[in-house]
Every structure is written in structure tokens, then in C-alpha cells.
Amino acid sequence: xxxxxxxxxxxxxxxxxxxxxxxxxxxxxxxxxxxxxxxxxxxxxxxxxxxxxxxxxxxxxxxxxxxxxxxxxxxxxxxxxxxxxxxxxxxxxxxxxxxxxxxxxxxxxxxxxxxxxxxxxxxxxxxxxxxxx
Amino acid sequence: xxxxxxxxxxxxxxxxxxxxxxxxxxxxxxxxxxxxxxxxxxxxxxxxxxxxxxxxxxxxxxxxxxxxxxxxxxxxxxxxxxxxxxxxxxxxxxxxxxxxxxxxxxxxxxxxxxxxxxxxxxxxxxxxxxxxxxxxxxxxxxxxxxxxxxxxxxxxxxxxxxxxxxxxxxxxxxxxxxxxxxxxxxxxxxxxxxxxxxxxxxxxxxxxxxxxxxxxxxxxxxxxxxxxxxxxxxxxxxxxxxxxxxxxxxx
Numbered sequence: 499x500x501x502x503x504x505x506x507x508x509x510x511x512x513x514x515x516x517x518x519x520x521x522x523x524x525x526x527x528x529x530x531x532x533x534x535x536x537x538x539x540x541x542x543x544x545x546x547x548x549x550x551x552x553x554x555x556x557x558x559x560x561x562x563x564x565x566x567x568x569x570x571x572x573x574x575x576x577x578x579x580x581x582x583x584x585x586x587x588x589x590x591x592x593x594x595x596x597x598x599x600x601x602x603x604x605x606x607x608x609x610x611x612x613x614x615x616x617x618x619x620x621x622x623x624x625x626x627x628x629x630x631x
Numbered sequence: 632x633x634x635x636x637x638x639x640x641x642x643x644x645x646x647x648x649x650x651x652x653x654x655x656x657x658x659x660x661x662x663x664x665x666x667x668x669x670x671x672x673x674x675x676x677x678x679x680x681x682x683x684x685x686x687x688x689x690x691x692x693x694x695x696x697x698x699x700x701x702x703x704x705x706x707x708x709x710x711x712x713x714x715x716x717x718x719x720x721x722x723x724x725x726x727x728x729x730x731x732x733x734x735x736x737x738x739x740x741x742x743x744x745x746x747x748x749x750x751x752x753x754x755x756x757x758x759x760x761x762x763x764x765x766x767x768x769x770x771x772x773x774x775x776x777x778x779x780x781x782x783x784x785x786x787x788x789x790x791x792x793x794x795x796x797x798x799x800x801x802x803x804x805x806x807x808x809x810x811x812x813x814x815x816x817x818x819x820x821x822x823x824x825x826x827x828x829x830x831x832x833x834x835x836x837x838x839x840x841x842x843x844x845x846x847x848x849x850x851x852x853x854x855x856x857x858x859x860x861x862x863x864x865x866x867x868x869x870x871x872x873x874x875x876x877x878x879x880x881x882x
Contacts, residue, residue: 516675516736516738519739519740544645549668553672555771555773559654566645
């Protein structure tokens with residue numbers, strides 16, 4: 499299942515860099531962080547951020563910094579909060595997407611953030627469904 | 632606590648590395664990464680946009696209609712030029728322009744990404760066209776990729792006129808991406824379906840919009856007797872989301 503989400507992350511990088519402005523990479527990284535919870539996530543955040551910056555013609559490094567901070571915060575607070583839950587995924591992906599979209603100057607931020615959080619919850623549900631089976 | 636301690640050094644190393652790249656290795660790294668990722672980005676974009684061959688009959692008719700409108704606007708311009716020639720026995724020839732074809736490799740909110748950049752001598756402010764339709768202006772240039780800001784972006788503002796009635800105004804984009812021809816004096820005549828063309832605002836260096844590029848057609852008019860100006864909603868004749876190739880007018 500982890501490989502499926504890794505594949506999804508790679509696809510998201512290309513989609514976000516070409517045809518969509520939805521923060522798909524951020525959502526995939528959220529889900530991966532919730533399930534994987536290891537140091538490899540930082541490498542993923544760093545590389546994905548670099549590629550996204552190249553694709554979206556942003557200053558290379560700034561998305562990496564944002565994604566690294568998000569992964570760090572999630573790993574830091576995993577003991578304090580129950581991160582493996584629907585409410586957490588819904589709220590954190592909404593807030594994360596909102597901050598991301600605002601920081602990088604996109605329009606329609608609320609709509610996009612809501613859409614992102616819905617995608618996040620759906621992906622989280624898929625993962626849980628297959629794990630339960 | 633142990634886990635936090637293990638996480639922190641990795642996070643810190645990558646964070647410092649990101650900052651280092653951000654401040655010191657910007658151009659070289661961008662150029663190197665773009666060389667690798669450009670073909671993939673191009674392929675993903677081509678695979679994700681609908682091919683032109685799958686147009687419905689209605690879309691084909693619409694496309695044909697738009698082409699005819701563009702030709703009509705061109706004819707009107709030629710007629711005007713011809714009239715001017717007869718009247719004044721002279722004409723101004725526009726400066727020779729170099730058109731550089733570029734493939735579209737990305738489509739984002741109010742902007743396009745094209746596969747040409749500083750290496751091909753593109754500059755900030757170069758105008759991008761498709762046939763004789765204005766697509767937008769280059770606003771960001773990197774070694775191999777450039778960003779084209781479309782007319783639907785709120786930063787758009789340039790002078791234009793209608794092809795048929797020669798009413799002057801300023802083309803702007805509203806927050807929702809709607810393009811309008813604003814600041815048209817009430818005495819000027821605006822007609823539905825009339826074509827809007829650029830008036831031309833080139834400076835001595837050749838920066839700015841060249842004249843007679845098609846911006847779009849008027850779809851509705853907002854004229855109130857109590858207002859100082861009238862405005863018209865403009866619709867582009869080009870479906871930007873379907874564009875695969877554009878041309879850059881390099882300075």
C-alpha cells in the first residue's frame with residue numbers, strides 16, 4: 499500500500515506541475531506521514547518540493563522548506579494528537595492546503611482547500627479500508 | 632522523545648540544504664533540473680489535455696466561426712489600412728518581428744508554461760500569440776521554461792480598440808478572470824460580436840503589445856447613461872486550455 503501512495507505522490511508531482519493547482523503533493527505527503535512515520539518522509543518532502551518548484555517556476559527550495567516543516571510538525575505532534583483519524587486528516591489537510599495556497603499566491607483558496615481536504619479524507623479512507631481487509 | 636531527537640537532525644540538515652539552494656544555487660540547479668524534467672513535463676501535459684481530433688461537431692463549428700470572425704477582423708483592418716493609404720499616400724510598416732514557436736507544457740491558474748526560456752533569448756514582457764490572437768505576456772523566464780500570464784489575469788491592462796467601430800478602451804481582467812474592455816467613452820459605439828484588437832503600446836525598445844492583435848469578441852455591453860464610461864465583456868476567440876503550441880514575438 500505504501501508503494502501505491504509513493505506512486506501516487508510521483509503522479510501528483512507531475513500533475514501539480516502541469517495541469518492542476520490543487521496541492522496534491524501535500525495531501526499525498528500528509529497521508530504517507532500518517533501511515534509511515536519515518537525519516538524517509540523528509541527525503542520525499544525535500545525531493546518533491548524541489549521538483550514542484552522546477553515545474554511551477556518558483557524559486558527552487560521554497561516548497562521543500564514548506565513540505566519539510568509540515569512533515570516535521572506532523573511527526574512532532576503525533577504523540578500529542580491522534581493523527582490517524584478522519585477529523586485530524588480533514589482539518590490538517592484543509593489548514594495545510596489553505597496555508598500552502600495562500601503562501602504561493604493562488605486564487606480561490608477556500609474552494610481549493612476544501613477540495614484538497616476531501617481528496618485527503620478519501621485517500622485516507624482508501625488506505626484504512628485496505629489495511630482493515 | 633527519542634523519536635523527536637532522531638527526527639530533528641535530518642529535518643535540520645534538509646532545511647539548511649533547501650535554504651542553501653534557495654539562496655545560492657538557484658539558476659544552476661533550475662537549469663540542470665529543467666533539462667531532465669522538461670521532456671517528462673511535456674509528455675504529461677500532452678497526455679492530459681484533450682486532443683483536438685476529438686472535438687464535437689458543435690465545437691468544430693464554434694472553432695470555424697471564430698476563425699471566420701478573426702478573418703473578418705483582419706479584412707476590416709486591411710480595409711482601414713487601404714483607406715489610410717489612399718487618403719494619405721503613406722503607410723507605416725510595422726517593425727520586423729521574430730516569431731518563436733513554443734510548446735505548451737503546463738496550464739495553471741491564469742498562466743501557461745512554455746518550453747522556451749532564457750536560453751532561446753526570451754525576455755520578461757515578450758508577447759505571446761496564437762495565429763493573430765493575443766494569448767498573453769511572458770512574466771517569468773527561467774533557463775528552459777517561461778511563464779505566460781494570460782489575459783484573464785488581474786494584472787492585465789492595455790489599450791485596445793474595436794475593429795468595426797474604432798471605439799477605444801482599456802482591456803482589463805476582473806478577479807473572476809472575465810476580460811472587459813473598460814473606460815470606453817459613452818459617445819463611442821460598442822457592438823455585440825465586434826472584434827477587439829490591440830491598439831499597440833510599443834515603446835522605443837519594442838516592449839509592449841504590438842498593434843492589431845485580436846484580443847477577443849464583445850459578448851455583452853454595459854452602458855448606463857449615468858456613468859462616465861461604458862464597458863464590454865470580452866471573450867477570447869482562442870480556447871487557451873486547448874493550446875499546444877504558441878508563438879512568442881521576441882524583441
